[in-house]
Amino acid sequence: MKQFLAFVRKEFAHVIRDRKTLLILFGMPVVQILIFGFALTNEVKNTSILIVDHAKDVASQQLITKIEASQYFEVQRSILSPHEINKAFQEGVVKVAVVFPVGFNESLKHENSASVQLLADASDPNTATTLTNYLGAIVEDFQSANNELNGTPYNISTETRMLYNPQLQGAHNFVPGVMALVLMLVCVMMTAVSIVREKETGTMEILLVSPFKPLLVIVSKAVPYLLLSLINVISILLLSVFVLDLPVKGSIILLFAESILFIITCLTMGIFISVKTSSQQVAMLISLMGMLLPTILFSGFMFPIENMPVALQIFSNVVPAKWFYIIVKSIMIKGMGFGGIWKESLILCLITLFLLVVSLKSFKIRLS
Structure with missing residues (x-):
């Protein structure tokens, strides 16, 4: 145990003495959390929509x-209780719902006016606004067509309710995304580069022939980045709560536990890259290009995954950031417990286990 702690202290010393590393570790989260505050507007297609038809009439x-x-919606019809509707939103089954009240057609005929309720998941405010605008345009077009056909000035009003984020603040979307992005880059890149650096300088051979077990050598290099990444999580959450006015609605303990799980996943990915590469430049290139682009494109942070071709939607399932992004939004924004995110947690565990097994089998005790 003393040897293990000595290796951990050694790695901490490497990190603390390198000012560029410290700048990346602690400067990147602050800069990105502020820069990514700008709203991003994207066209949304093939979105699951829930139709709650209490009227069941002609109109x-x-x-x-x-x-x-x-082309924007994939309709799911069902008559659900308010509790079941809320559960469908929490689980991410749908992003928007249309509720028709009882007597919708009768209200149009006798009162020349009726209303429908639009419910949208505003944890992603840009998508929620886009979807409600699409629905508003469809309702208005339906109203105009009926007015021309019947010669009667019908008026259909839409009552819109934004769930989880009534003020449509952009922080509800980009804070979970930036958290996933920062942890992915820091953990993967730093771990991969630090281990490959030992190979290039020749010190890895010395460590491997020491009485210390090779597995513990690798683990000792990952531990500092686990602790430093937790500091990043704390800094992001503090900025979110006190600067961006985004409170954590769920369990803070559960959020930290899931963050630790994701950090471990990223560390094993960094170890995997270090095992497969022999130079710091290659390790950094793979870490940046191989992790940055998938995290941005396939996590759902900046671009809706349902807009993509089926092949890319399937590929997004192997991107760990996608599942962590869902977990953070579920805990921070929707206030869900472990029962609502256990599937995503299990997937992260399986990805971690797979990367760890492959890395251990590929790791060579003797360096050529």
């Missing part, structure tokens, strides 16, 4: 048919 069926004909 509601005609409007539902018009929504189904749109």
Whole structure:
């Protein structure tokens, strides 16, 4: 144990003496959390929409048919209780819902006016705004068509309710995304480069022939980045709460536990890269290009995954940042417990286990 602690202290000393490393570790989260505060607007297609038709009359069926004909939505019809509707939003089954009240057609005929309720998951405010605008345009088009056909000035009003983020603050979307991005880059790149550096300088051979077990040599190099990454998590959360006014609605302990799980996943990915590469430049290139682009493109942070081709949607399932992004949003924004994120947690555990097993089998005690 004393030897293990000595290696950990050695690695801490390497990190603390390197000012560039410290700048990357602690400067990057602060800069990105502020820069990525700008809203990003993207076209949204093939979004799952829940139709709650309490009316079941001619007018509601005609409007539902018009929504189904749109390329923007994939309709799921069901009559659900308010609790079941909220559960569907929490689990991410749907992003928007349309609720038709009882007597929708009768209200149009006798009162020349009716209303429908639009519910949207505003944890991603840009997507929520886009979807409600699409639905508003469809309702308005339906209203205009009926006015021309019947010669009666019908008026259909939409009552919009934004769930989880009524003020449509951008922080609800980019804080979880930046957290995933920062932890992925810091843990993967720093771990990979630090281990490959030992190979290039020749010190890895000395460490491997020491009485210390090779596995513990690798683990000792990863421990400092685990602790430093937790400091990054704390700094991001403090900025979120006190600067961006984004409180953590769920369990802070669960959020830290899931962050540790994701950090370990990223560290094993860094170890895997270090095992497969022999130079710091290659390790850094793979870490930056191989991790940065998938995290941005396939995590759902900046671009809706459902807009992508099926092949890319399938590929996104192997990107750890996607599952961590869902976990952070579920805990921070929706206030969910472990029961709502156990599937994502299990996937991260399986990815970690796979990378660890492959890395250990590929690790060579004797360096050529």
